[in-house]
Amino acid sequence: MEPFIKHQGSVVAMERVNIDTDQIIPKQFLKKLSKIGFGKYLFFDWRFLEDGGLNPDFILNKPKHQGASILVAGDNFGCGSSREHAPWALLDYGIRVIISTSFADIFSNNCYKNGILPIVVKEELLEKLFAQAKRPASVEFMINLEQQSLSDADGVISKFNIEARQKEFLLKGLDDIKWTLQFKDKISTFENRQKVDLPWLWLN
Amino acid sequence: MGKTLYQKIWEKHVVEELSDDSALLYIDLQMIHEVTSPQAFEGLRTNNRQVRCPNKNFATMDHSIPTQNRHLPFADRIAQLQVETLAKNCSDFGIKLFDLNSPHQGIVHVIAPEQGLTQPGMTIVCGDSHTSTHGAFGSLAFGIGTSEVEQVLATQSLVQSKARTMKIEFTGSLKEHSYAKDMILKLIGEIGTAGGTNYVLEYTGQAIRELSIEGRMTICNMSIEGGARAGIIAPDEKTFAFLKSRRYSPQGSNWDKALLHWKELVTDKDANFDKVVTIDTSRISPHITWGTTPSQVVEVDGYVPEITDFSGRNQQDACQKALDYMGLKGGEKMKDLMLDRVFIGSCTNARLEDLRIVANIVKGRKVCPKLEAMIVPGSGSIKKMAEKEGLADIFLAAGFEWREAGCSMCLGMNEDILQAGQRCASTSNRNFEGRQGKGGRTHLVSPAVAAASAICGHIASVNDI
Numbered sequence: 001m002e003p004f005i006k007h008q009g010s011v012v013a014m015e016r017v018n019i020d021t022d023q024i025i026p027k028q029f030l031k032k033l034s035k036i037g038f039g040k041y042l043f044f045d046w047r048f049l050e051d052g053g054l055n056p057d058f059i060l061n062k063p064k065h066q067g068a069s070i071l072v073a074g075d076n077f078g079c080g081s082s083r084e085h086a087p088w089a090l091l092d093y094g095i096r097v098i099i100s101t102s103f104a105d106i107f108s109n110n111c112y113k114n115g116i117l118p119i120v121v122k123e124e125l126l127e128k129l130f131a132q133a134k135r136p137a138s139v140e141f142m143i144n145l146e147q148q149s150l151s152d153a154d155g156v157i158s159k160f161n162i163e164a165r166q167k168e169f170l171l172k173g174l175d176d177i178k179w180t181l182q183f184k185d186k187i188s189t190f191e192n193r194q195k196v197d198l199p200w201l202w203l204n
Numbered sequence: 205m206g207k208t209l210y211q212k213i214w215e216k217h218v219v220e221e222l223s224d225d226s227a228l229l230y231i232d233l234q235m236i237h238e239v240t241s242p243q244a245f246e247g248l249r250t251n252n253r254q255v256r257c258p259n260k261n262f263a264t265m266d267h268s269i270p271t272q273n274r275h276l277p278f279a280d281r282i283a284q285l286q287v288e289t290l291a292k293n294c295s296d297f298g299i300k301l302f303d304l305n306s307p308h309q310g311i312v313h314v315i316a317p318e319q320g321l322t323q324p325g326m327t328i329v330c331g332d333s334h335t336s337t338h339g340a341f342g343s344l345a346f347g348i349g350t351s352e353v354e355q356v357l358a359t360q361s362l363v364q365s366k367a368r369t370m371k372i373e374f375t376g377s378l379k380e381h382s383y384a385k386d387m388i389l390k391l392i393g394e395i396g397t398a399g400g401t402n403y404v405l406e407y408t409g410q411a412i413r414e415l416s417i418e419g420r421m422t423i424c425n426m427s428i429e430g431g432a433r434a435g436i437i438a439p440d441e442k443t444f445a446f447l448k449s450r451r452y453s454p455q456g457s458n459w460d461k462a463l464l465h466w467k468e469l470v471t472d473k474d475a476n477f478d479k480v481v482t483i484d485t486s487r488i489s490p491h492i493t494w495g496t497t498p499s500q501v502v503e504v505d506g507y508v509p510e511i512t513d514f515s516g517r518n519q520q521d522a523c524q525k526a527l528d529y530m531g532l533k534g535g536e537k538m539k540d541l542m543l544d545r546v547f548i549g550s551c552t553n554a555r556l557e558d559l560r561i562v563a564n565i566v567k568g569r570k571v572c573p574k575l576e577a578m579i580v581p582g583s584g585s586i587k588k589m590a591e592k593e594g595l596a597d598i599f600l601a602a603g604f605e606w607r608e609a610g611c612s613m614c615l616g617m618n619e620d621i622l623q624a625g626q627r628c629a630s631t632s633n634r635n636f637e638g639r640q641g642k643g644g645r646t647h648l649v650s651p652a653v654a655a656a657s658a659i660c661g662h663i664a665s666v667n668d669i
Contacts, residue, residue, distance in 0.1 A: 016521070020634075023636065031282040045637070076397055076401070079431065083239075084331075087349075104398075105431070106348065109352070113349060113352070165363070177253070190219045191230075199461065201232055201326070
């Protein structure tokens with residue numbers, strides 16, 4: 001995973017609550033065997049018209065939001081299906097940071113595994129960010145993960161919380177499995193104990 | 205202070221404490237399916253890693269497979285390649301697969317309990333959000349993404365942060381024609397789609413104890429629709445009776461040992477929950493969703509809400525978007541809504557008990573000729589039992605399509621999809637925009653309401669026929 005230390009990019013806002021993973025990446029695109037190339041299907045049903053052309057009314061298609069890498073969205077972003085294809089699509093499209101008042105549990109986990117930073121903010125701040133993103137000119141935010149700060153051209157807008165472990169993994173771009181394998185012996189110890197305690201779990 | 209059932213299972217699975225509120229947890233069982241696993245196996249190969257415990261991982265094919273003409277090659281070549289890839293992965297890594305030729309193939313959350321793989325006190329994961337279903341047996345079960353599927357394959361463990369706990373007490377008893385589905389729709393309507401975020405819900409109370417194991421699975425299944433990480437129900441005599449003599453259940457002296465352990469899997473009387481919600485079950489009428497999230501719910505006898513029923517810009521905006529998408533106007537009577545399709549199936553409601561309820565209602569009646577109605581059993585075993593009991597004959601005589609087991613129109617990954625604008629009463633779990641097909645309009649209901657609606661041609665309750 002690519003480390004996430006700082007990010008600066010332009011902002012796009014989707015003022016809608018409960019944006020689910022079925023919307024982020026519809027089911028017809030879940031049959032691929034690889035993790036790459038999902039960006040062109042991101043928000044497919046909203047982004048494209050019946051004839052395959054771009055829907056000019058959809059926010060990501062507006063000229064000023066081309067190249068946006070920071071998504072500000074309504075509450076409970078990423079709810080529904082556990083499909084990791086959703087963060088794969090967001091990342092492939094170029095999104096590195098998502099800001100909302102809350103994220104669905106599995107989606108949030110999936111973001112961290114792919115180097116996307118989900119930032120939880122209070123409702124009043126989200127409203128301010130929405131207003132900022134609506135200005136005619138394109139807006140840029142800066143995120144400094146080490147300092148846990150979100151800034152714009154005028155300075156720091158807010159600090160944000162992140163679990164220490166998630167922060168370390170993002171900063172260093174660590175591999176979860178490699179990291180877990182340091183506990184290989186402890187896993188074996190656990191298994192040996194469980195074989196005695198709960199032997200029926202070891203009959204298959 | 206006492207402990208909740210969730211805390212007890214947590215403590216029993218800690219491999220390594222990482223902080224006050226996170227640990228590396230051992231995973232007792234992982235279920236695998238064709239859609240969220242190929243990249244995980246690919247990751248193992250790329251990094252030259254092995255599957256740590258092949259015997260703790262089981263696979264089936266359910267999401268993208270056709271539910272008819274199984275003797276033919278798939279019309280969808282990409283879906284065919286995906287199931288072939290799963291077969292190869294399982295064979296290469298020594299994982300037991302219930303493939304399309306197995307009489308026990310079916311929806312992952314239906315077959316694991318059926319085979320006795322799901323047991324009280326276990327930690328269970330699957331690359332599917334409805335893994336919460338297995339909590340009905342008193343196990344800690346939750347959905348994960350593909351990266352974590354790979355991690356469990358490689359290490360049989362996962363880093364987890366402790367969830368908060370919410371007790372959901374269903375007092376009283378269900379009235380006639382109301383079911384587990386109505387209980388969970390009512391709950392999600394109350395707590396909202398994010399009400400359970402970061403929580404594990406424990407369902408208790410008289411109505412939960414009175415539910416069958418099938419009904420409890422329906423409730424736990426939809427915990428995720430309220431945002432919860434998992435739903436859990438303490439095991440009891442019904443649980444033990446369900447598990448007795450299943451293929452993978454413990455046998456002989458191991459059964460006795462297991463039973464002793466399982467009986468301890470209850471929340472202590474003096475345990476603390478972070479939140480408590482109480483619902484009077486005796487007042488729950490049949491429920492139905494009107495909008496595009498499972499929390500947008502009313503009674504079947506009720507009306508589509510008006511925008512002014514909601515406060516705040518977000519809620520009003522969400523209501524307007526849902527009304528527009530669903531082709532509805534505030535104040536319309538739910539029962540006036542004409543239907544194009546009825547879908548009875550999914551990991552929420554495609555077990556034998558559900559099919560029996562449907563058969564009782566449709567026996568000797570005909571599906572309204574204006575609509576298409578389809579029943580997709582949850583597993584090959586259920587299909588066989590339903591055929592043996594004569595349920596399938598009742599469905600076919602009434603004019604239902606009777607399919608092979610799979611996820612089917614719950615998520616529409618195969619050809620079972622709604623056309624744009626079609627309105628469907630569905631026993632599944634998600635009514636998101638486009639979930640059952642682009643432009644499709646889904647109303648989530650119990651099998652009883654789906655059956656009555658299929659006969660009437662519009663949204664209906666059992667009393668209407």
